[in-house]
Amino acid sequence: MEENLFISNFKKWSVFVLKLALFVICLYYLAEYVGVKYAAATTENLINNYNESRWNEFYAQPKNSLDMVFIGSSHSYCTFDPEIIDKGLGTNSFQMGMPLQHMDSAYYTLREILNYQHPKTVVVEVYWDMLDDEFELTQAGYLFQVMKNSELEKSYIKEVFPLSEKIMYSINIFRYQKDYFAYRNSKLKEKIENNYGVSLPAAQKQQGIEKYRSKGYTYCNYHMLPDEFDKTNQFKNVDGREWTINATQVKYLNKIVKLCADNNIEVIFVTAPIANVSMDYIKNYDRIHNEIQKIADENNVPYLDMNIVNSKEKLFTHDNFRDDAHLNHSGVEIADKYFVDWYKKISGI
Numbered sequence: 001m002e003e004n005l006f007i008s009n010f011k012k013w014s015v016f017v018l019k020l021a022l023f024v025i026c027l028y029y030l031a032e033y034v035g036v037k038y039a040a041a042t043t044e045n046l047i048n049n050y051n052e053s054r055w056n057e058f059y060a061q062p063k064n065s066l067d068m069v070f071i072g073s074s075h076s077y078c079t080f081d082p083e084i085i086d087k088g089l090g091t092n093s094f095q096m097g098m099p100l101q102h103m104d105s106a107y108y109t110l111r112e113i114l115n116y117q118h119p120k121t122v123v124v125e126v127y128w129d130m131l132d133d134e135f136e137l138t139q140a141g142y143l144f145q146v147m148k149n150s151e152l153e154k155s156y157i158k159e160v161f162p163l164s165e166k167i168m169y170s171i172n173i174f175r176y177q178k179d180y181f182a183y184r185n186s187k188l189k190e191k192i193e194n195n196y197g198v199s200l201p202a203a204q205k206q207q208g209i210e211k212y213r214s215k216g217y218t219y220c221n222y223h224m225l226p227d228e229f230d231k232t233n234q235f236k237n238v239d240g241r242e243w244t245i246n247a248t249q250v251k252y253l254n255k256i257v258k259l260c261a262d263n264n265i266e267v268i269f270v271t272a273p274i275a276n277v278s279m280d281y282i283k284n285y286d287r288i289h290n291e292i293q294k295i296a297d298e299n300n301v302p303y304l305d306m307n308i309v310n311s312k313e314k315l316f317t318h319d320n321f322r323d324d325a326h327l328n329h330s331g332v333e334i335a336d337k338y339f340v341d342w343y344k345k346i347s348g349i
Contacts, residue, residue, distance in 0.1 A: 048145060050212040051098060055146035058094060058216065059116070066117045068093035070216070071109055071256075072125025073101045075272035078326040079125065079306075079335050082215035088340030089349075093119075095216030100139035102130045103252035104160045110256055112149050114263060121266045124256060126303075128271070128288045131249045137165050160248075208328075221329050222322040229277050233324045240284030245291050257299045268343075269296050273306040273335065275321040302346050306335060
């Protein structure tokens with residue numbers, strides 16, 4: 001009787017283990033399939049296409065032909081137009097800013113740049129919202145999709161990625177999830193508008209042109225949407241007293257400065273302007289500015305904060321911004337003229 005009971009229990013456990021194994025196998029292949037679909041969506045993402053165009057053009061530059069390189073987040077490639085800069089300074093510059101780029105990925109971007117170029121000056125766009133995170137997976141993924149250096153990628157993952165993020169990055173379904181849903185959301189809106197004759201009100205849609213142009217620069221002549229003045233403005237609850245700079249990002253900002261010093265390269269910090277209405281919402285911005293200024297002073301690095309400049313000199317109007325945080329091309333022309341004049345003064349040109 002006991003033997004029959006043992007056999008019966010053994011059969012039940014065997015069936016359970018078999019079902020569990022089949023479930024795990026099916027789940028694995030489903031995750032792999034979905035991951036492939038997610039990865040494919042990145043090729044349809046305009047931002048990723050801009051990144052690819054930027055890096056392909058960079059890799060095509062003659063070796064050691066660049067005088068000035070810009071690195072940083074979207075505020076970099078939405079602020080500095082190499083054509084304007086070069087006309088004003090007589091340089092050959094290139095824009096290597098990337099979406100959401102934090103100081104850790106900016107450091108690895110610069111390391112790759114120095115494998116091909118030896119610029120006289122590196123302009124680091126320092127945006128405070130990229131300085132308060134320990135780590136951000138999406139921006140690392142943007143870099144790895146376009147940087148042709150597997151050894152640097154491995155080094156980045158080893159030195160920077162937290163353990164949990166290393167696991168997530170190794171699985172496509174997690175690695176490309178944000179890109180996929182951003183892409184599907186835009187395609188769904190497009191499909192509804194086209195198939196059913198339904199469209200968003202003009203006030204809620206960007207009007208104009210956005211395109212990758214040349215030398216890493218993304219041209220855009222959008223204007224801020226009405227909601228960005230109030231309802232959807234991302235800076236409404238920002239208070240400098242509650243903002244804390246992250247030690248990891250400070251470490252990599254300092255590593256950028258050291259890497260430049262070791263290669264006899266001048267380094268400059270710049271904070272790009274955000275919309276006037278956005279600055280009006282921010283409380284205690286001076287505390288944020290002072291934290292970055294302190295790092296600049298400690299490293300003897302010139303620092304230009306265009307938000308401070310704009311608050312004093314009223315350089316920009318709302319018409320100069322594509323959204324609540326980034327300039328459109330009319331604003332770029334103003335910002336770059338100011339930067340050229342400022343750079344000439346600090347360089348004694």
